[in-house]
Amino acid sequence: xxxxxxxxxxxxxxxxxxxxxxxxxxxxxxxxxxxxxxxxxxxxxxxxxxxxxxxxxxxxxxxxxxxxxxxxxxxxxxxxxxxxxxxxxxxxxxxxxxxxxxxxxxxxxxxxxxxxxxxxxx
Amino acid sequence: xxxxxxxxxxxxxxxxxxxxxxxxxxxxxxxxxxxxxxxxxxxxxxxxxxxxxxxxxxxxxxxxxxxxxxxxxxxxxxxxxxxxxxxxxxxxxxxxxxxxxxxxxxxxxxxxxxxxxxxxxxxxxxxxxxxxx
Numbered sequence: 001x002x003x004x005x006x007x008x009x010x011x012x013x014x015x016x017x018x019x020x021x022x023x024x025x026x027x028x029x030x031x032x033x034x035x036x037x038x039x040x041x042x043x044x045x046x047x048x049x050x051x052x053x054x055x056x057x058x059x060x061x062x063x064x065x066x067x068x069x070x071x072x073x074x075x076x077x078x079x080x081x082x083x084x085x086x087x088x089x090x091x092x093x094x095x096x097x098x099x100x101x102x103x104x105x106x107x108x109x110x111x112x113x114x115x116x117x118x119x120x121x122x
Numbered sequence: 123x124x125x126x127x128x129x130x131x132x133x134x135x136x137x138x139x140x141x142x143x144x145x146x147x148x149x150x151x152x153x154x155x156x157x158x159x160x161x162x163x164x165x166x167x168x169x170x171x172x173x174x175x176x177x178x179x180x181x182x183x184x185x186x187x188x189x190x191x192x193x194x195x196x197x198x199x200x201x202x203x204x205x206x207x208x209x210x211x212x213x214x215x216x217x218x219x220x221x222x223x224x225x226x227x228x229x230x231x232x233x234x235x236x237x238x239x240x241x242x243x244x245x246x247x248x249x250x251x252x253x254x255x
Contacts, residue, residue: 019232020222023215023218023219024219027212027215027216030208030212037253045178045185045186048179048185049185052179053138068168072161075161075162076162076165079158079161085181088140106167107165107166107169110169111172113171115172118175118176120177
């Protein structure tokens with residue numbers, strides 16, 4: 001059995017499930033935000049700020065950020081392991097893929113910490 | 123012990139023939155690759171959205187600054203691209219979840235589902251563009 005060292009949960013089946021569960025969380029969050037924008041076309045600061053003062057919005061945004069971390073890692077891993085390979089890029093394929101995935105980890109962690117800071121410092 | 127263990131069955135240095143211009147691109151393949159492209163695009167676009175969220179929540183004046191910066195065509199196009207990517211990724215994701223439940227797995231309905239995905243996402247992106255401009 002070939003096991004991968006870089007996928008999210010070390011199990012393809014578990015990754016598959018996490019990708020879908022996190023998609024549902026992100027999808028619901030995007031629908032809520034989309035509804036806010038569409039239902040109030042002339043959104044003012046007071047209204048917008050009040051929305052993010054609410055505990056439910058803080059928790060919802062935090063859950064969306066956590067879902068984003070898992071979802072984007074599984075997605076970027078899937079894309080990277082399909083295209084950034086030795087067969088596409090010759091003998092440097094593996095180091096290219098690992099560098100790219102390392103960069104993705106940094107971006108994801110920055111999003112997580114930054115996002116939490118935006119939400120909870122209010 | 124077994125002869126076949128000597129050679130790795132999934133050697134990844136096998137020569138491949140990859141000419142994208144000679145590939146056939148059926149609609150389901152286009153819908154699928156767009157799901158990936160939009161996903162990678164939105165991943166990096168999240169940085170822009172977080173920046174805008176932070177600025178919009180900081181103070182009344184920075185909120186107004188974000189609002190007025192939406193008037194610049196460059197930023198408007200960037201926001202529209204990110205929103206369009208998000209819309210496409212969302213719609214294609216919903217299609218994916220429906221197919222995971224076992225609906226529409228035959229070739230004909232897969233083709234129809236791809237048509238519907240591209241149509242719904244295109245119309246929604248245009249509406250988002252109208253809303254932004």
